[in-house]
Structure formats: C-alpha cells, structure tokens
Amino acid sequence: MAAIITADWCDRAATAVAPDLIGCTLVRQFASGIIVRGQIVETEAYMPGDPACHAYRGQTRRNAAMFGPAGVSYVYFIYGMYHCLNVVTDAVGQGSAVLIRSAQLESIPPDLPPKQASQPKRIAAGPGKLCRALQLDRAYDGLPLEPATGLWLEHRRGDPPELVQTTRIGLSQAQELPWRWFLKGSRAVSRGIQSSR
DNA sequence: CTGAGGATCCTG
C-alpha cells in the first residue's frame, strides 16, 4: 500500500506541487465504505498574485480554505452545476491551490448518473466530472486530506512520469501562464488530448 | 437587495 501524502508535502508553491501530483493516487471512501482510487492525470496551479486565482482579490467565505494550511481540500461550486476539487498548497496566509482536473479511476464509483456509463476511463476526465463521480460538494471544502475524512492522496511509486506542461483552461485572465500539467499520452485528460483554449 | 459572472460540460 502506497504512502499517504501529508500536509507538509503540500506546503510548497502550487507550481511545484501541481506537476508532482501527476501520477499520484486520489482515494475516495464513500459513506458505504466503498473505496475508489484514481490516478491523477491533469492538474493546474493557482498562485498568490495570479489574476485567475480565486484568492486574488483577498479572502472571502468561499475561498477561505485557500488561505489556510496546506494539505486541505478547497471545493467550490461553479456554473450552477459543478463542483471542483483543489488541494490547498503553501503556507498559511498564501492563497494558493492545485486544481485536480482529471483522474483515471481504477473502478466504477457507486450511484453514477446513468448518462456517464460510456467510457470508464473518462468518468473523471474533467474537474466537474471528477467531483460528480466521487460525490464531492461543498461539504468537502476545508477538510484535511486524510483517511478519516474519506478523501486523501497517496504517493506514486516508480519512476517520475512523462509530463506535458501547457496553459490553463477556461480562464478569462492570465491565460498565458503555463501552469497546467498532464500525463503524456493519457486518454483520461479533460477534453481529450487538447492543450489549451 | 440586485445583478453579473464564473477554474464546466454536453448538445447541435
């Protein structure tokens, strides 16, 4: 069984954590006890001073977790429909996090919406789809990433994977910053194998 | 209290 990722490992700049998280495992234990694992294949970094970062205009109720200690979840609600999962990074007071955009699940999670049955590899291909598949909502905002909360991370084993670094997706500001990483050749990346928008 | 916008996703 792989080693669990600790808070101090996340206590670095988001741009350092984001590529290191590729190939690591996101683990979700549902209330029923069922455990689903997924290999993280796509991440984005959001930094202090970054206009696209939710923390850019200071702390609010919504983004409070980003200013807290590293190794905690930040889950937000977007477009009236989707939730997105982040790992909070860096020191207390630094509003920064890594968005988990896609994971390749090792098993089919329970209670999937009927529509999502098609491609197993793509069940969590995209930040909104990932949270829907793993049943994560704002109740999971601000929780330490550890087994007791039903959501945690495990280190990868073996050699570092081959990464592609490119620009982030879906932004109206700071679109030029190359702070998105994905696993080279992965078919579980959001929007197929696209690079940017 | 009001309104504008958003780190998405699916359909046509």
Place this chain on the structure above:
DNA sequence: AGGATCCTCAGC
C-alpha cells in the same frame, strides 16, 4: 456556438 443553472460577491 449556445444553454443549463445558481452560488458568490461587489455595489448601491
């Protein structure tokens, strides 16, 4: 290309 859908925050 456009629509669904609603929370959040800034502004009045």
